[in-house]
Amino acid sequence: MRVLVTGATGRVGTNMIMRLITAGAEVKAMVLPGDPHGSKLDAFPDVEVVEADLTDQTAVDVACRDVTHVVHLAAQLMRGDTPVDRFYDINAFGTLRLLEGVVRAGGIERFVLASSDGTYRPGRPPARPLRENSWQQPADYYGTSKLLGEIILRNHAVQFDIPYAIVRFATVVSPEEAGTMFRLSFWRSVLEWQRLGKDSHLWPLFDGQPDLVTLLDHQAGDAAPDTAVGLRDPDYQPWTISLLDVRDAVDGVHRALTEPGAVGQALNLAAMKPTTHDEGAAVIAGLYGVPKLMVTMPMRHRLEVSIDSAIGRLGFWPEHDFRNTVRGGLQGADDYVPAQSTSGIAATWPRDSSDVHNSHERGGLAGTSQISP
Ligand SMILES: NC(=O)c1ccc[n+]([C@@H]2O[C@H](COP(=O)([O-])OP(=O)(O)OC[C@H]3O[C@@H](n4cnc5c(N)ncnc54)[C@H](O)[C@@H]3O)[C@@H](O)[C@H]2O)c1
Structure with a gap:
């Protein structure tokens, strides 16, 4: 298994790399040119680092060569004064460019997209708990851009026969x-x-x-x-x-990448409760x-999101509740990358x-x- 991880320097990305290496996978890490957090990858000398901005199709094409699996984590999260079109360019069209790269390169066995519980209606969930078939009606730019990424992936998967899975994270929390x-x-x-x-x-x-x-x-x-x-x-x-400890997040993504029951599914990932x-x-x-x-x-x-599908299809069983996550930060847990x-x-x-x-x-x-x- 040779895995391209986008967003490799992010909260989830570096932990994902650690998890994949532990599982014996070869990893190619995609990072933004000039990424100020690039040194996070120094701890993984066997990882091939490739620089590519999701807005640059040529660079993305190069990143997609010679991989069998993709974990697509890169995204525009910061709000603040971020222009609206940036969310769409990175989270929707960036996903499209990555898929174009994957199709051109060929040989893809699984593509996992990190999406969000923000694709449901933030602030006013129409149902409780939110299940994967709950109405997705995001009320903000970020949620809409992530939902567009999901739609683009599903469309490409049908057209080009890409085995895919979508994981919808709850709010991801790193112990520190x-x-x-x-x-x-x-x-x-x-x-x-x-x-x-x-x-x-x-x-x-x-x-x-x-x-x-x-x-x-x-x-x-x-x-x-x-x-x-x-x-x-x-x-x-x-x-x-609903919260999600970053260590449980990478466990869920790894299962989405490897379990047959994940293919063609969207799956919520969150803590048990x-x-x-x-x-x-x-x-x-x-x-x-x-x-x-x-x-x-x-x-x-x-x-509140339900994780029944992830439990049933992936055997996902999150280990950390909020107390455990906070305690991990206080005690300096060493089983994650801050x-x-x-x-x-x-x-x-x-x-x-x-x-x-x-x-x-x-x-x-x-x-x-x-x-x-
Ligand atoms: N953090 C959360 O609470 C949360 C919740 C739900 C979903 N998600 C999703 O999970 C994924 C990972 O989130 P995270 O918390 O690790 O994010 P993060 O902000 O820590 O990391 C994002 C990564 O994307 C990279 N990136 C940003 N723009 C890029 C571009 N134009 N080209 C290439 N790379 C680019 C950044 O360099 C960084 O490595 C994202 O897709 C996010 O939408 C996160």
Whole structure:
């Protein structure tokens, strides 16, 4: 098995490479020219590194040569001031260019695309839990671009007989990032970015709502920024979110790459159970010794995905819940590669209280991203 991994320097990508090497695969890693995180691959001297931008068909064609399997993880995740067309160019047309490269090269045995629970309707899931046949009606650019990637893959698979699988990740959490979640300043930055229109993921939640940042500040009073905070609805029911430890993510992708039952399927990947904000905040409070606070929001948010299909078809059995992930970060677990990220969960977190304060004064935070791409 000779596997091309795109997005090789990302949160999932480097861990995927580690997993594939452990399983005895040969790996070709596709990285962006000039990628500032390229040194993450220094730990894998046997991996062939090929530089290619998904917007460059010629370079992508070269990357696709001489591989039997593809794990397509590269994507545009950062929101902020990213132009809208960039999401489509990377996540939709970039997937098309990769498929064109694969078809030209020939010999492909499995193509796995990383998609997202953001392809369902973010903010207002129409069903709970979300299953693979739940209505996909993304309300933001990122989710739409990922759904277009899925459609393009299915179309190419039919035309060119490509054995494929789609994995829809819940919010992927790397252990060293997990302790940043369910904190006052985490939610403050997430909600602030929504308010500023810099992050589209939860747009539907904000329709016709009062200013959620002000609501948060009002209820938090003078609580310290690192206070453990969960959000709940007007009936005092905690919000919920499906999370996915990066180690379970790579296990699921590996199964999608190798198990016959994956072919032609879209499969949700998440922890065994969704995390309630009450549980999440309690984990942070307990493990870090900080106070815990529940903040009431004027609406309900439950993003819960079912992994029954992945369990049945792949034998996927996630090992990590949120507590376990946070503990892994605290104890310096050595069974994963840290994200060093500029996107995802960690990028949402202001580093210290002065950041929080300054961001409040500025009316925004530099370098933040989304809670669930
Ligand atoms: N992180 C999450 O919470 C999450 C949730 C759902 C789905 N996903 C999906 O999982 C996949 C991996 O996510 P991640 O968290 O590892 O992302 P990441 O941001 O950590 O890594 C993205 C990778 O893509 C590469 N990349 C970006 N633009 C590129 C381009 N134009 N050409 C070539 N490479 C490019 C980056 O260099 C990086 O290596 C993505 O497809 C993402 O959409 C992630």
